[in-house]
Amino acid sequence: MLTRPDVAIVGAGPVGLAIAWRCATRGLRVAVHDPAPGSGASRVAAGMLAPVAEAYFGERELTGLLTASAARWPGFAADLTAATGSEFGYRTDGTLVVGLTGDDLAEARRLWSYQQGLGLPISALRPSQLREREPALTPRLRGGAVAPGDHQVDPRRLVDALRVAAGQAGATLLPGAVTRLAEVDAPVVVVAAGCGAAALTGLPVRPVKGQVLRLRAPDQRPPGFRHVIRGYADGESVYLVPRDDGEVVLGATVEERTDTEVTTGAVLRLLRAAVDLVPELAEYALTEATAGLRPGTPDNAPILGPLPDRPGVLAATGHHRHGIVLTPVTADLITDLIVTGQPDPLLIPFTADRFH
Numbered sequence: 001m002l003t004r005p006d007v008a009i010v011g012a013g014p015v016g017l018a019i020a021w022r023c024a025t026r027g028l029r030v031a032v033h034d035p036a037p038g039s040g041a042s043r044v045a046a047g048m049l050a051p052v053a054e055a056y057f058g059e060r061e062l063t064g065l066l067t068a069s070a071a072r073w074p075g076f077a078a079d080l081t082a083a084t085g086s087e088f089g090y091r092t093d094g095t096l097v098v099g100l101t102g103d104d105l106a107e108a109r110r111l112w113s114y115q116q117g118l119g120l121p122i123s124a125l126r127p128s129q130l131r132e133r134e135p136a137l138t139p140r141l142r143g144g145a146v147a148p149g150d151h152q153v154d155p156r157r158l159v160d161a162l163r164v165a166a167g168q169a170g171a172t173l174l175p176g177a178v179t180r181l182a183e184v185d186a187p188v189v190v191v192a193a194g195c196g197a198a199a200l201t202g203l204p205v206r207p208v209k210g211q212v213l214r215l216r217a218p219d220q221r222p223p224g225f226r227h228v229i230r231g232y233a234d235g236e237s238v239y240l241v242p243r244d245d246g247e248v249v250l251g252a253t254v255e256e257r258t259d260t261e262v263t264t265g266a267v268l269r270l271l272r273a274a275v276d277l278v279p280e281l282a283e284y285a286l287t288e289a290t291a292g293l294r295p296g297t298p299d300n301a302p303i304l305g306p307l308p309d310r311p312g313v314l315a316a317t318g319h320h321r322h323g324i325v326l327t328p329v330t331a332d333l334i335t336d337l338i339v340t341g342q343p344d345p346l347l348i349p350f351t352a353d354r355f356h
Contacts, residue, residue, distance in 0.1 A: 003029060004185060005028075006186065008185070008189045010034070010181070010184065010190065010192065010193050011196070012032050012038065013041065013192065014162060015317075015331070016193075017032065017159065017165075018327045018330070018331035019334050020166040021162055021165045021166040021169055023171070023339075024169035031171070031173075032174065034174075034177075038156065041293060041294050043156065044292030045324055046212065046241045047153045047158070047249070048239065049073055050095060050325060051067040052095075052150050053115075053230050055114070059300060062300065062301045065301070065350065066326065072332065077090040077153070080162070083168060084161045084165050086157075086161045089152070091153070091226075091244075095148075095229070095230055096130060096137075096147075096229050097144050098130060098141050099141065099144060100138070100141060100276055100277060101142060101233075101234060103235065104231075108143075108144065109143075109145075112124070120147075123146055126143060127139070133146070136224040137229070138277055144231075180200070181313060188314065190314045191315050192316040197295065197315065203315060203317065204297060204298055205295045205317055206256075207294070207295070208256060208320065209254075211251065211289070212249060212251035214250070214287050214288035214290075215285060215286055215287065216287045217284055222245075223247075223248050225240070225242055226242060229278065238270055238277070239251060239252070248284065253269075258293065295317055295323075296320045300321075302322070303315045303316075304330060304333060304351065305351040308353050308356060314337065
């Protein structure tokens with residue numbers, strides 16, 4: 001018979017598993033409820049760790065959280081590798097932000113000027129400097145910038161590593177689905193269920209559809225570029241994430257829809273933009289086209305910490321586009337809150353009561 005856990009976590013994506021791992025290493029008895037671990041947004045995610053390139057107008061507090069979490073990624077990755085002996089695609093090559101046309105460059109420059117104004121590390125480059133770094137880029141580029149601190153990880157492999165780490169630390173994975181929090185017997189319950197958090201808690205978490213493609217380089221060779229490339233091509237925004245095994249993740253749409261159908265129009269737009277920026281991609285194999293649902297919130301920021309009028313229930317959801325980069329800081333903040341009972345000041349802007 002399973003001993004009553006100290007902490008029950010609903011959701012076994014990267015966030016839920018990382019919290020389970022960190023809690024278990026602090027000596028807590030942990031149970032994780034999920035019938036299909038890693039099958040949510042992380043299954044589709046590209047895994048960009050991009051606190052700079054993902055810094056948007058009007059999101060200063062979120063940008064601070066992204067930056068804090070990105071700073072924790074090297075230590076988090078080292079701990080996870082030490083615990084499991086596995087690799088999960090953590091790479092620190094940096095990100096190039098590029099514009100194909102004059103209008104594209106103006107749009108990119110408007111955003112990176114804002115990012116520079118926040119003191120974030122992003123520097124403009126001439127077309128020749130971009131192609132020195134990545135010769136595979138089209139010579140038609142008008143310009144761009146480099147964000148050396150924006151890195152990447154493979155979310156699918158990350159989930160596998162976190163499952164192993166959590167299990168080795170003593171956490172128990174329970175395959176049953178949770179439809180009501182009253183079914184969960186633990187003094188502390190953490191809801192890390194992505195879009196499913198809305199039905200469980202009433203929080204304003206909505207699905208935001210994203211379509212993503214996966215390509216593979218010919219002859220099992222690595223892709224012809226190493227940086228993550230985030231670009232604007234004739235008004236279409238696209239990102240390209242190269243993996244060591246020859247895969248390139250290409251995305252992504254942002255749609256206020258709840259279906260997970262892959263549409264021909266989205267595939268066409270993404271492929272056209274990608275090939276415009278990196279012409280050799282026209283010779284790559286198209287190996288997968290998928291759509292997933294990001295857990296969005298009204299202000300695009302996560303919901304972290306206690307739920308009002310729900311003693312013992314904590315939220316760790318609503319990460320939208322940022323679930324992978326925010327995994328370390330979310331795990332640390334929620335674990336520390338459980339162990340000490342004291343909220344870290346970083347949590348304060350992201351608690352659920354901001355919507356009341």
